[in-house]
Amino acid sequence: MALKDIKARIDSTKKTMQITKAMEMVSAAKLNRAEQNAKSFGPYVDKIQEVVGSIASGSNAKHSMLLTRPVKKTGYFVVTADRGLAGAYNSNILRHVYRTIQERHKSADEYALIVIGKVGVNFFKSRKMSILDSITGVADQPSFAEIKAIASKAVGLYADGTFDELYMYYNHFVSAIQSDLTEKKLLPLTDIAATKSKSSYEYEPSEDEILEVLLPQYAESLIYGALLDAKAAEHASRMTAMRNATDNANELIGQLNLSYNRERQAAITQEITEIVGGVAALE
Amino acid sequence: MKTIQVSVVTPDGPVFEGNAKMVSAKAKSGELGILPGHIPLVAPLTISAVRVHDVDGKTQYVAVSGGFIEVRPEKVTILAEAAEIAGDIEVDRARAAKERAEQRLASNKQDSLDAARAEFALKRAMNRIDIATKR
Numbered sequence: 262m263a264l265k266d267i268k269a270r271i272d273s274t275k276k277t278m279q280i281t282k283a284m285e286m287v288s289a290a291k292l293n294r295a296e297q298n299a300k301s302f303g304p305y306v307d308k309i310q311e312v313v314g315s316i317a318s319g320s321n322a323k324h325s326m327l328l329t330r331p332v333k334k335t336g337y338f339v340v341t342a343d344r345g346l347a348g349a350y351n352s353n354i355l356r357h358v359y360r361t362i363q364e365r366h367k368s369a370d371e372y373a374l375i376v377i378g379k380v381g382v383n384f385f386k387s388r389k390m391s392i393l394d395s396i397t398g399v400a401d402q403p404s405f406a407e408i409k410a411i412a413s414k415a416v417g418l419y420a421d422g423t424f425d426e427l428y429m430y431y432n433h434f435v436s437a438i439q440s441d442l443t444e445k446k447l448l449p450l451t452d453i454a455a456t457k458s459k460s461s462y463e464y465e466p467s468e469d470e471i472l473e474v475l476l477p478q479y480a481e482s483l484i485y486g487a488l489l490d491a492k493a494a495e496h497a498s499r500m501t502a503m504r505n506a507t508d509n510a511n512e513l514i515g516q517l518n519l520s521y522n523r524e525r526q527a528a529i530t531q532e533i534t535e536i537v538g539g540v541a542a543l544e
Numbered sequence: 545m546k547t548i549q550v551s552v553v554t555p556d557g558p559v560f561e562g563n564a565k566m567v568s569a570k571a572k573s574g575e576l577g578i579l580p581g582h583i584p585l586v587a588p589l590t591i592s593a594v595r596v597h598d599v600d601g602k603t604q605y606v607a608v609s610g611g612f613i614e615v616r617p618e619k620v621t622i623l624a625e626a627a628e629i630a631g632d633i634e635v636d637r638a639r640a641a642k643e644r645a646e647q648r649l650a651s652n653k654q655d656s657l658d659a660a661r662a663e664f665a666l667k668r669a670m671n672r673i674d675i676a677t678k679r
Contacts, residue, residue: 301557308553308623312586312614405555405625462614465587466573474572474588474612478625485555 264528267521271514278510284346285503291401292437292496298402299434299489306486309479313450315461316468316475324472325420326480329449336373336393336424337362338415338447338484340431340491341381343397348502350432350495351380353442358430359388361444373424375415377408377488393418403492405485412481419448420477431487432494438501440494447483450476546580549619550596552606552627559627560606566597567620569613578615585615591667593630593675594622605630607675609668626668633676642669 317327339358341351366372369391376382376395385392396411419427427448432440464471550567552560567578570592578585589611596604611624645666649659 298556302555304558305553305555305623308614308621312612312623316586409625461584463583463585465571465576465585470572471586471588471612474610478611478623481625482555 264521264524267517267524271517271521274510274514274517278507278514281503281506281510285500285507288496288500288503292493292500294402295489295493295496296434299486299493302486302489306482309475309482312462313475313479316464316472324469324476326416326448326450326476327472329451330425332425334371334373334424335365336375336415336418336427336448338375338427338429339377339381340429340488341376341378341384342495343379343399345380346502347495347499348505350440350498350502351378351384354430354432355381355384357442357444359384362390373418375411377411393423399488399492401492401496403485403488408485408488409481412484413477415484416448416477416480429484429487431491432498434490434493434497437497440498443487445483445487448480450480545599547599548578548580548582550622551620552594552608552622552624554624554627560596560604560629562596562598562604564596564598564620567594568597569594569608569622571613576613578620581617582615582620584617586612588612589622589624591664591671593671593678594627605675605678607633607672609671628672630675630678633672635673635676638669638672638676642666642673645669 337358339354341354345351362372373393374385374390376385376392377397377399379397382392382395382397394411394414396408399407415427418424426446429443429445429447431443431445433443434440545565547563547565548567550560550562550564551558565580569576569578570590571587572590573587576587589608591609592607594606594608594613596606598604606622607628607630608622608624609626611622611627614621614623645662648662649666
């Protein structure tokens, strides 16, 4: 390769590296915020869980959201990102969901999809799978109001019998370098831990009416919690992907520098040989 | 004097923490007044103002969009999907929300789900305006 070409490649790689480095730092900052959001959400869901648990354990109250019913149609709630450049973040989930659906269902009438994120929407659209509802362009630090509509719609579709169970798929944030693909059965709410509450409550007006308010609110908060978790995982995997890209660019620049220097040396050596040869010819 | 700990929590984080000598809230079944040492209680709330009477005799208003109240002898927790302290309410935004809801309500009378949603939004906006003017 000519010297000029190598120089050009080094320059362009350097520019790419600058971009990936900037993106890494942006994602790191966003990850910080996302972790904080998840933390401030904690007390809310803990409290709801406690109250739901104590009602569920202390009584024989039956609500349609607690009961398993024969499954005719299954709902899938899939959380993906709006953008790529996040390593295997999106493809992990989408591949898994796609495979699960292929295994479990024979016809398109047996399942319904609710999707968050542009990548997921495009994936299912290109495979001609119909999407019941979707939102894209969720903020990096989503507020509850933003996802309230889709969460309550998902819960409502279960309540009115459009589907009989609802699974949720998202990446659970473990650490900056690890996130786990999570499948969670959201509805019916079968896995409410019957917590031994310290106090047995008076219910005003009645347990059933409280469950009527409480359970949808609980299910929606679970969806929101999963979204916060997924956002943290998204920022983390984007950060890691960008760090890898920066490292790779660095390595590439090193190699290119080496061959640049070698080429330069060769050119100088050749020039000297030519001069010496020329002088020798004159003598 | 005996006081009771009060916290208002939303999915976006805690909105209000403090001590009070009395808390009044509007439950679905009617007005509730809670003093320290109340028996454990759970009740759903309406879209309304929670009034926290603190030790200095002042009253704090917190707008809640439903949710429910959990009472223990020494602590009151209110879990709502959205809540705002009266001082934090942006009246202009609430007014705009009210207008939007009214327009939606006027434009689609046939779709009952949409209308119900708009009515709900209208109630919330009016509640916020109401409380903001009380502060």
